[in-house]
Amino acid sequence: MNSDSRTMGEGRVKPRATRARRAMADCPHCDEPGIIRSSEMVTPLHRDFYFTCSNPRCGHSWKAQMSFVHTISQPSQPRDGLNLPISPARSAHNGDPPRMPKTAA
Ligand SMILES: [Zn+2]
Numbered sequence: 052m053n054s055d056s057r058t059m060g061e062g063r064v065k066p067r068a069t070r071a072r073r074a075m076a077d078c079p080h081c082d083e084p085g086i087i088r089s090s091e092m093v094t095p096l097h098r099d100f101y102f103t104c105s106n107p108r109c110g111h112s113w114k115a116q117m118s119f120v121h122t123i124s125q126p127s128q129p130r131d132g133l134n135l136p137i138s139p140a141r142s143a144h145n146g147d148p149p150r151m152p153k154t155a156a
Contacts (some may be wrong), residue, residue, distance in 0.1 A: 122136065
């Protein structure tokens with residue numbers, strides 16, 4: 052996720068409740084960033100997000116889903132009963148997450 056929206060210069064922390072929640076999904080029609088309007092926990096490992104396109108001339112809104120796939124680094128305080136398997140790539144990469152593929156910009 053983008054960490055720049057959490058901290059502002061000089062170490063000030065922007066309150067979570069007032070910051071715009073931009074995210075993980077650009078509009079599939081115009082490629083402008085999507086803004087999360089609401090989200091709903093379906094299960095502890097699955098969440099639905101409702102987006103609106105930040106481009107006022109576009110007007111697209113959509114639902115997206117996020118599912119946790121696997122653990123990359125073990126938590127210090129695991130939740131009882133939560134079954135999130137260890138990444139199969141973890142051993143192949145000596146504990147490091149897989150490298151991001153290079154994309155043409
Ligand atoms: Zn759009």
